[in-house]
Amino acid sequence: MSGIATMPTAWVWIHILAIAVATYALRVSFIGLFSYYEVPEGIKDQMSLIPPAVLAALAVPPLFYRDGGFYLSPLNPFLIAGLTAALVAWRTESLIGTIVSGFGAYFLVTAVPIA
Amino acid sequence: MRRLLESRVDDEDRSLFVAGVKDSLPLLTGIVPFSIIVGITGVEFGLTAIEISVMSALAYAGSSQLAAIFLMADNTTIFLVVVTAVLINVRFAIYSASMAPRFQSLSWLKKVVYSFLLVDTIYALSMSRFPERKAGRSHWYYFGGGLALWSFWTLGTVIGAGMGVGVPESFPVDLVLPLVFIALLFPILEGRPSAATAVVAGGVATVAAPLDYNFGLLVGVGCGLVVGVSLNR
Numbered sequence: 144m145s146g147i148a149t150m151p152t153a154w155v156w157i158h159i160l161a162i163a164v165a166t167y168a169l170r171v172s173f174i175g176l177f178s179y180y181e182v183p184e185g186i187k188d189q190m191s192l193i194p195p196a197v198l199a200a201l202a203v204p205p206l207f208y209r210d211g212g213f214y215l216s217p218l219n220p221f222l223i224a225g226l227t228a229a230l231v232a233w234r235t236e237s238l239i240g241t242i243v244s245g246f247g248a249y250f251l252v253t254a255v256p257i258a
Numbered sequence: 259m260r261r262l263l264e265s266r267v268d269d270e271d272r273s274l275f276v277a278g279v280k281d282s283l284p285l286l287t288g289i290v291p292f293s294i295i296v297g298i299t300g301v302e303f304g305l306t307a308i309e310i311s312v313m314s315a316l317a318y319a320g321s322s323q324l325a326a327i328f329l330m331a332d333n334t335t336i337f338l339v340v341v342t343a344v345l346i347n348v349r350f351a352i353y354s355a356s357m358a359p360r361f362q363s364l365s366w367l368k369k370v371v372y373s374f375l376l377v378d379t380i381y382a383l384s385m386s387r388f389p390e391r392k393a394g395r396s397h398w399y400y401f402g403g404g405l406a407l408w409s410f411w412t413l414g415t416v417i418g419a420g421m422g423v424g425v426p427e428s429f430p431v432d433l434v435l436p437l438v439f440i441a442l443l444f445p446i447l448e449g450r451p452s453a454a455t456a457v458v459a460g461g462v463a464t465v466a467a468p469l470d471y472n473f474g475l476l477v478g479v480g481c482g483l484v485v486g487v488s489l490n491r
Contacts, residue, residue, distance in 0.1 A: 146333040147304030155309055158336055162326050162343045163316035169347050171373035173355035175366075182355045190348060192486040193479070194321070195443060195452045196459040197345045200478035201325055202439035203460030205432065208467035221433060228437045232444035239291055241441035242434070249433055 224249035271398045278383075278402025285379050289407060290414040295438060296320050297418020302431045303331045307419035314415035318377060318408060321442050322346040328435045334472040345479065353381040357400075360384075364397060372397065375404030455486030 147155065173182075206225040207213055214221070228245030231237070293314065300310025305327065317323055322343040329339045353376055361369055384400050425431070447453050463478025 147327070147330050150304075150330065155305065155330075158326065158330055158339055159309060159313045159316065161336060161340050162313070162319075162322065165340050165344050166317050166319050166322065166347045166350065167374060169344065169350040170354055170376045171370070172351045173358040174361050174369050174373045174376075182352055187352055188490060189487050190352060191448075192452055192455045192483055192490065193345050193348055195446055195456040196479045196482035196486065197325070197342060197475075198321065198439050198443040198446075199456035199460035199482065200463035200475045201328060201342075202436050202443060204464045204467040204474065204478075205436045207464050209432070211468075213467075221436070224433055225436055225440060228440045229444070232441050236445045238288070238295075238438075238441045241444075242295070242437045245433065245437040245440070246430075249430060 218252070220249050220252040223252050267398075271395055274395055274398035275402035278399040278404070279406045281383055281399075282379070282403040282406040285383070285407065286410050289379065290410055292320050293411045293414025294418035294421065295434075296323055297415035297420070298422035298425065299324060299418075299431075299434050299438070300327055300415070301419050301422030302425055302434070303327050307416070307423075310419050311412065311416045315408075315412045317343070318374070318411060319343070319347050319350075320411075321439075324435055324438055329472055329475075332472055338472055338475065342475065349378070350376055353378075357381070357384070361397065363394070368397065368401075372400060372404065375401070375408055377404075377407065379407050380404040451486045451489040454489055455482040458482040458485045 202225070206221045207215065207219070209221065216222075224245040227248035228241045231244040232241040235241070296314060297307075297310055300313065300323075301307060305313070310323075310327075313323055313326075314320075317326075325342045325346055326339050329342060354373065357372075357376065361372055364372070380400060380403050383403050443456060447456060459478045459482025461478075462481040463474050466474030466477045468474070469477065
């Protein structure tokens with residue numbers, strides 16, 4: 144999958160700078176430009192939905208869709224890893240615990256020849 | 259001349275700065291492991307140690323960096339990389355609005371630097387600690403904490419980039435990012451609207467995954483937000 148290794152170096156740096164500039168623009172927005180504006184609570188509430196939407200849309204597809212095809216078997220090791228990690232993340236909210244349990248489930252499933 | 263005198267650093271400023279550094283230290287247990295993971299992941303996906311370290315130092319926003327790595331590795335467009343980063347980081351604009359009145363009277367140089375240091379952790383720290391600090395000087399507390407958090411964040415990525423080189427070939431690197439995103443997702447789910455947003459966004463993005471350049475991501479986010487916003491009323 145990794146297209147980064149084949150990307151021209153200058154193009155990689157342009158990506159890095161673009162992300163940095165866009166993120167800085169958000170940070171400096173109100174502090175630097177319009178200091179008196181108060182964001183209404185209702186808008187803040189709605190905006191707080193954006194990060195969960197993006198993170199879920201990033202997290203879920205790779206569990207089912209890989210190398211150009213859907214992988215819907217219940218024995219799909221990525222799916223089992225993801226579900227295990229989701230359970231641990233939900234109960235513990237631990238970053239390391241979530242990653243370790245996900246990989247643990249993955250190696251368990253791929254090591255044990257089921258079916 | 260008076261302005262120069264006023265902006266001079268005295269002992270009280272210094273002790274506020276140190277207090278900020280101290281209060282930020284317990285947060286490092288959460289930040290440094292994440293930063294190390296960003297470093298390892300960057301190198302695993304084909305960035306050089308310098309590239310991922312500079313990315314951490316300048317962008318200073320882990321989730322969006324991982325999203326960018328994921329999308330760049332999948333040969334998507336720079337447009338989608340930037341849009342995704344903006345969506346993940348749009349909360350910084352809210353923090354910026356919230357901090358703006360406290361930084362109102364400061365010099366433009368301080369505003370430029372303090373804006374750069376604005377992340378979830380220093381924002382949370384300042385929100386809970388600012389009121390008890392001395393008016394007009396409390397920004398030194400923000401500066402101390404913010405600088406410490408940024409330094410350790412960047413250092414963590416440098417360490418992770420060094421570790422990433424040692425990861426064996428057989429390791430399923432493609433699994434790292436979904437697991438990290440799952441770990442970042444659950445703590446920010448609060449209540450039914452955000453859970454519904456996540457379920458719909460994840461489901462639709464999966465169905466739309468075959469779309470070129472990962473545009474399924476935006477389709478999923480859009481559908482998730484429509485559902486979440488309508489539940490949020």
